Amino acid sequence: xxxxxxxxxxxxxxxxxxxxxxxxxxxxxxxxxxVYSYVLPKKYEARSTVFIEKNVISELVKGIxxxxxxxxxIKGLSEAITSxxxxxxxxxxxxxxxxxxxxxxxxxxxxxxQQNITIKLKGDNIFTISYVDKDPRVARDxxxxxxxxxxxxxxxxxxxxxxxxxxxxxxxxxxxxxxLEEAEGELNRYKTEKGGVIAIDEAKLFEEINVxxxxxxxxxxxxxxxxGLRPVTRKAGDPLQVKxxxxxxxxxxxxVSYTDSYPEVLxxxxxxxxxxxxxKNRSPQQETxxxxxxxxxxxxxxxxxxxxxxxxxxxxxxxxxLLRNIPSAKAGxxxxxxxKKNRKDLYDQLMARHGQSEVSKQMEVQDKTTTFRIxxxxxxxxxxxSPNRVKIMLMGIVAGLGCAxxxxxxxxxxxxxxxxxxxxxxxxxPVLAVIPKIRTIEAVxxxxxxxxxxxxxxxxxxxxxxxxxxxxxxNISPVDRIISRLHGML
Numbered sequence: 001x002x003x004x005x006x007x008x009x010x011x012x013x014x015x016x017x018x019x020x021x022x023x024x025x026x027x028x029x030x031x032x033x034x035v036y037s038y039v040l041p042k043k044y045e046a047r048s049t050v051f052i053e054k055n056v057i058s059e060l061v062k063g064i065x066x067x068x069x070x071x072x073x074i075k076g077l078s079e080a081i082t083s084x085x086x087x088x089x090x091x092x093x094x095x096x097x098x099x100x101x102x103x104x105x106x107x108x109x110x111x112x113x114q115q116n117i118t119i120k121l122k123g124d125n126i127f128t129i130s131y132v133d134k135d136p137r138v139a140r141d142x143x144x145x146x147x148x149x150x151x152x153x154x155x156x157x158x159x160x161x162x163x164x165x166x167x168x169x170x171x172x173x174x175x176x177x178x179x180l181e182e183a184e185g186e187l188n189r190y191k192t193e194k195g196g197v198i199a200i201d202e203a204k205l206f207e208e209i210n211v212x213x214x215x216x217x218x219x220x221x222x223x224x225x226x227x228g229l230r231p232v233t234r235k236a237g238d239p240l241q242v243k244x245x246x247x248x249x250x251x252x253x254x255x256v257s258y259t260d261s262y263p264e265v266l267x268x269x270x271x272x273x274x275x276x277x278x279x280k281n282r283s284p285q286q287e288t289x290x291x292x293x294x295x296x297x298x299x300x301x302x303x304x305x306x307x308x309x310x311x312x313x314x315x316x317x318x319x320x321x322l323l324r325n326i327p328s329a330k331a332g333x334x335x336x337x338x339x340k341k342n343r344k345d346l347y348d349q350l351m352a353r354h355g356q357s358e359v360s361k362q363m364e365v366q367d368k369t370t371t372f373r374i375x376x377x378x379x380x381x382x383x384x385x386s387p388n389r390v391k392i393m394l395m396g397i398v399a400g401l402g403c404a405x406x407x408x409x410x411x412x413x414x415x416x417x418x419x420x421x422x423x424x425x426x427x428x429x430p431v432l433a434v435i436p437k438i439r440t441i442e443a444v445x446x447x448x449x450x451x452x453x454x455x456x457x458x459x460x461x462x463x464x465x466x467x468x469x470x471x472x473x474x475n476i477s478p479v480d481r482i483i484s485r486l487h488g489m490l
Contacts, residue, residue, distance in 0.1 A: 011405070015405070021407070022405070022408055024404075024458075025400070025407050026401050026404035027400065027461045030396045030397050030400040030465050031465065033395065036396075037389040038389070038480075043132050043134055043384055043385055044136035044381040045130050046139035046140040046143045046144075046380070046381055047376075048144060048147050048374060048378040049127075049374070049375040050375065051372070052125040052126070081117070081129060081146065082117050082119070086149055087114055087146075090142060090146050096113075096142075113142075116132040117129065118132075126375070131146070136382075136384075147372075147377075150372075154372065166354065166358065169353055173351060173354060176347045183340040183343050187333075190332060190336055191333070200322065208319065209316055209320060212316050213312075216313065219309045219312065221256075223302060223305040223309065226298055228248065229245055241279070243275060244275050244276065247272045250268050251269060251272065389468075389472045390469065390473055393468065393472065396465075
């Protein structure tokens with residue numbers, strides 16, 4: 001606390017000791033700030049508010065027509081408005097490029113204008129466009145022209161997009177119509193070639209093959225039976241031989257259904273062996289003579305069975321080959337039908353989109369989709385937004401006091417002379433005597449008189465600075481009128 005009190009008094013002492021320098025420097029800085037605030041060029045901001053309005057018809061035709069959504073209208077809004085193309089068109093409309101000559105100057109002009117454009121979204125469907133310029137009328141005209149240009153460009157681009165979409169869809173419809181006709185022709189040709197195979201019922205054909213195989217097996221069984229009877233046909237009148245044939249037939253029938261170890265099979269086989277032994281042991285006179293009619297009958301039946309057997313084999317082989325071809329034929333048919341279906345779906349979708357595009361085009365032509373409505377057009381700004389003279393003057397007052405104090409402190413730091421007796425004693429130099437500063441009454445009076453004049457003048461200057469500050473606070477600026485008159489005279 002002692003150190004802070006000491007510093008406070010020290011600085012006060014410095015200010016009192018160099019009060020004239022303090023006042024002069026402070027007023028000089030304050031005056032410079034005032035002059036600077038008036039020297040800075042004025043900048044005016046014009047602003048326009050635009051409402052993105054979605055037409056009621058858009059909801060009514062939802063699903064029938066393709067209309068841009070609100071998100072699509074807002075998306076890329078800033079980039080579209082500040083695009084070089086649009087800004088250049090506005091510059092040309094307002095003849096802002098009459099003073100520019102080279103391409104570099106034009107490019108610099110465009111970039112400077114782009115930096116002075118500000119776009120702010122308010123809510124979901126309202127945005128403001130503002131532009132800052134030294135001329136309030138240019139700022140107003142620029143904003144209004146920019147908004148008008150953007151709305152026109154937006155409408156024009158949407159119409160071009162609709163026309164382009166219809167043209168593209170018409171071309172695609174023609175292309176896919178040809179592809180669909182090609183797929184239908186290929187499918188019809190395939191049906192003509194493979195229709196007989198495709199129409200066959202696989203299960204029914206499989207059943208017919210099984211029936212034919214069973215018939216073939218029966219015929220083969222009968223044929224083998226007759227072939228086995230050949231050696232004994234000539235002995236058809238022998239009772240033992242007839243019984244032997246009957247037992248052999250019975251044995252073959254049993255072996256179809258049972259194994260060789262089945263009891264009935266073993267019994268029949270045993271009777272056959274017994275009968276064969278009896279036939280071996282009998283005398284040659286007991287054998288009968290050959291029956292020619294019976295033999296011819298057996299041969300005719302055998303030939304007929306062979307013909308039927310060959311026919312069934314051909315029938316089974318043909319149907320089996322047909323059965324193997326049915327899956328591949330049906331797979332080929334499904335592939336062609338699927339391809340035709342896909343092309344038909346695409347064609348139908350294109351036709352539906354084409355109809356929607358027609359409705360969308362009519363809506364774009366009649367401005368029935370999303371529209372931009374200018375809520376507040378830009379007007380001529382009455383007061384500049386820059387420079388903020390009040391702020392600059394207040395900062396100048398604070399800076400003047402700070403600079404003056406800083407200068408005094410700096411001069412004190414640079415002064416190496418001894419300021420007091422105590423400081424001299426700290427150097428351990430003996431002090432022989434202290435001679436106080438003696439001032440005459442006339443000198444004191446003269447100094448007081450000079451101080452009064454200086455402070456009076458400083459006070460008058462400070463009041464003038466405050467007067468400028470108050471006028472700016474009250475939005476009264478005679479200086480601007482004077483400067484305007486001077487510009488008018490020039």
